[in-house]
Amino acid sequence: MIPETAAQVEPQAQVILSPEQNAEEQRWRQQLAQSLRTPKALLEQLQFDAQKIAEMSANDQGFGTLVPQAYANRMQPADPQDPLLLQVLPQADEGLSVPGFVTDPLAEAEFNPSPGVVHKYHGRALLVAAGHCAINCRYCFRRHYPYDEQQRSRSQWQASLAHLAEDMNLEEIILSGGDPLALTNNMLFALLDEIEALPQVQRLRIHSRLPVVLPARITSALCQRLASSRLQVVMVIHCNHAQEIDTDVEDACQQLQAAGVSLLNQSVLLDGINADSDSLIDLSKGLFNAGVLPYYLHLPDHVAGTQHFFVTREQGQKLHSKMQAQLPGYLVPRLVKEEPGMAHKTLII
Numbered sequence: 149m150i151p152e153t154a155a156q157v158e159p160q161a162q163v164i165l166s167p168e169q170n171a172e173e174q175r176w177r178q179q180l181a182q183s184l185r186t187p188k189a190l191l192e193q194l195q196f197d198a199q200k201i202a203e204m205s206a207n208d209q210g211f212g213t214l215v216p217q218a219y220a221n222r223m224q225p226a227d228p229q230d231p232l233l234l235q236v237l238p239q240a241d242e243g244l245s246v247p248g249f250v251t252d253p254l255a256e257a258e259f260n261p262s263p264g265v266v267h268k269y270h271g272r273a274l275l276v277a278a279g280h281c282a283i284n285c286r287y288c289f290r291r292h293y294p295y296d297e298q299q300r301s302r303s304q305w306q307a308s309l310a311h312l313a314e315d316m317n318l319e320e321i322i323l324s325g326g327d328p329l330a331l332t333n334n335m336l337f338a339l340l341d342e343i344e345a346l347p348q349v350q351r352l353r354i355h356s357r358l359p360v361v362l363p364a365r366i367t368s369a370l371c372q373r374l375a376s377s378r379l380q381v382v383m384v385i386h387c388n389h390a391q392e393i394d395t396d397v398e399d400a401c402q403q404l405q406a407a408g409v410s411l412l413n414q415s416v417l418l419d420g421i422n423a424d425s426d427s428l429i430d431l432s433k434g435l436f437n438a439g440v441l442p443y444y445l446h447l448p449d450h451v452a453g454t455q456h457f458f459v460t461r462e463q464g465q466k467l468h469s470k471m472q473a474q475l476p477g478y479l480v481p482r483l484v485k486e487e488p489g490m491a492h493k494t495l496i497i
């Protein structure tokens with residue numbers, strides 16, 4: 149996927165920002181622009197020696213390296229097993245072709261009634277709000293998604309929303325992507341205006357990894373806009389490991405909470421990263437410290453290029469039982485799998 153710059157898409161609603169708010173906006177956009185974009189730059193920063201860097205710099209298989217500094221700063225120097233590094237560093241195994249691992253395991257292409265909409269479940273529809281993310285996660289189930297064909301502009305959103313407006317059962321719009329918070333405020337706020345104009349919609353859900361990987365994105369202008377929405381706002385952050393949560397992430401979550409946003413987390417079970425009960429338990433506790441409730445723990449999908457992260461259903465069930473044995477119920481996420489053709493995610497029990 150080619151990350152588009154926000155400037156390439158038409159800017160929309162004019163948002164009047166104070167000078168302080170303007171500086172905040174500049175700050176996160178600058179941080180995004182200054183992200184690490186090669187394995188070498190990332191590994192050098194982590195002080196690996198030249199030989200290790202040569203050994204560990206695998207081809208990115210057409211899914212580029214993208215890591216914000218704020219995220220790289222939480223990695224342990226020179227640790228090849230660091231759970232944050234392993235989420236973003238391309239591995240040679242991504243190039244393996246393994247039977248059963250395919251590019252669109254969820255068959256989402258079938259549920260695309262109009263470009264950029266995935267309308268599979270009752271009462272809620274998912275809108276591909278952005279064609280890019282602030283980080284490229286190697287396990288991403290959308291790594292093969294044709295973002296470029298689904299690139300959003302205002303007229304495309306309007307077409308998508310016009311389609312959704314006809315569904316009177318639609319109570320919730322889910323912004324996903326890509327990452328909706330990778331959009332500039334002008335773009336995002338224009339989209340929110342359009343969603344708020346659909347009378348049957350009660351809830352807005354934003355699925356985003358930015359509160360974790362680029363917490364500077366949670367600006368006061370964003371929080372004000374969400375706080376003033378007529379919609380109930382839920383944000384599902386995407387955190388896989390307790391080490392991803394630092395004080396900046398906690399502060400960002402606190403600001404969102406103060407704006408009346410309900411915070412949930414979804415994680416993916418990933419071999420070598422969090423597929424052990426200690427990591428999962430620490431993650432739940434770290435999230436709760438930040439004011440976030442664990443929502444979903446996904447079993448990985450059969451996505452081509454991600455087989456080295458794969459965890460079986462049986463392993464997942466065992467880990468989930470261990471969490472249940474040690475945590476209060478509200479800190480145990482639902483173990484789920486997304487299956488093509490189902491009316492909801494499948495609970496694994």
Ligand SMILES: *Cc1c(COP(=O)(O)O)cnc(C)c1O
Nearest residue numbers: 266267268269272273274322493
């Ligand atoms: C996961 C998902 C949703 C939301 O499902 P919830 O169970 O409400 O979290 C909606 N649409 C699509 C396409 C999804 O994949």
Ligand code: SF4
Nearest residue numbers: 281283284285288357
């Ligand atoms: S942020 Fe989410 S959608 Fe973007 S690359 Fe990571 S897992 Fe995929």
